[in-house]
Amino acid sequence: MSANDEVLLDEFARIIANSTRLAVSTGAGISKESGIPTFRDAMDGLWARYDPEELATPSAFQRNPKLVWDWYTYRRELINAAQPNAAHYALVELENLLPQVVIITQNVDGFHDKVGNRNVIHLHGNIHRTKCADACKGEPTYIDLSQIEWNQDAGPPLCPYCKKAYARPDVVWFTEPLPSDALRQAYTVSRKADVMLVIGTSGLVQPAASLPFLAAEHGAKILEINPNPSTISNIATIRLEGGAAIILPKVVKRVRAYKKNSDE
Numbered sequence: 001m002s003a004n005d006e007v008l009l010d011e012f013a014r015i016i017a018n019s020t021r022l023a024v025s026t027g028a029g030i031s032k033e034s035g036i037p038t039f040r041d042a043m044d045g046l047w048a049r050y051d052p053e054e055l056a057t058p059s060a061f062q063r064n065p066k067l068v069w070d071w072y073t074y075r076r077e078l079i080n081a082a083q084p085n086a087a088h089y090a091l092v093e094l095e096n097l098l099p100q101v102v103i104i105t106q107n108v109d110g111f112h113d114k115v116g117n118r119n120v121i122h123l124h125g126n127i128h129r130t131k132c133a134d135a136c137k138g139e140p141t142y143i144d145l146s147q148i149e150w151n152q153d154a155g156p157p158l159c160p161y162c163k164k165a166y167a168r169p170d171v172v173w174f175t176e177p178l179p180s181d182a183l184r185q186a187y188t189v190s191r192k193a194d195v196m197l198v199i200g201t202s203g204l205v206q207p208a209a210s211l212p213f214l215a216a217e218h219g220a221k222i223l224e225i226n227p228n229p230s231t232i233s234n235i236a237t238i239r240l241e242g243g244a245a246i247i248l249p250k251v252v253k254r255v256r257a258y259k260k261n262s263d264e
Helices: 003-016 027-033 058-062 065-080 086-097 111-115 182-190 210-218 244-263
Strands: 022-026 100-105 120-122 124-130 166-171 196-200 222-224 236-239
Touching: 003 022, 003 196, 003 236, 003 244, 022 086, 022 210, 027 244, 058 065, 065 086, 065 124, 065 166, 086 100, 086 111, 086 222, 086 244, 120 182, 166 222, 196 210, 222 244
Parallel strands: 022 100, 022 196, 100 120, 196 222, 222 236
Antiparallel strands: 124 166
16 A cells, blocks of 8 residues: 555545544445345346346336246345455444444445444345335335245245235335435435445435435535445545455544544
């Protein structure tokens, strides 16, 4: 690491250490470092002949619920075979070091919850939860598929609440709006943040891509960790190029040192 890189890393960490309201926006890049393929990269093997936009829609589920359910079962298996990486654990430590840290994630793998982050806004849902395909009054719920009996060859299990409609993955499909509560919380957190750390997102998926700009408009400093330039790079106070699993633990080590020195 060059002397200039060290200076950038120190300043990056200093900004975070001085934050009282840190917002963290995470995209597919942070989970890709755990070996989880991105949405489109998951279309291999038996699924290579499908376009993900043909599977991740309400109309696709209506046409062929078993096909869509099987694809999400495959994706869950990929996620279950992977593990959170050092960047996920570094965010847990940040949450313990700073007064307020809120993670706004576009990822559906549930890794932030798995490692113990307490304040997570799931913009696109959670693949491990299910909800009623007919939107009955039941809340999204985790279902232990190994503990229920249903004819897997016939399609998805039934909603555990109404027991009439199919259960579907609790994720946002194409043509669907984001969960209103999650989106409202994300806007509020972005407006109130004094620093927003953006990790592993291309900045192409709306409305999540607008959140760093909203934070910047309200005075927040924008920090980015990404192997490649993104639409957010131009507004970043500091941008560190590379994978978060390598960079973020180094940042947190410095944040810890800053906090320790300030407490002495």
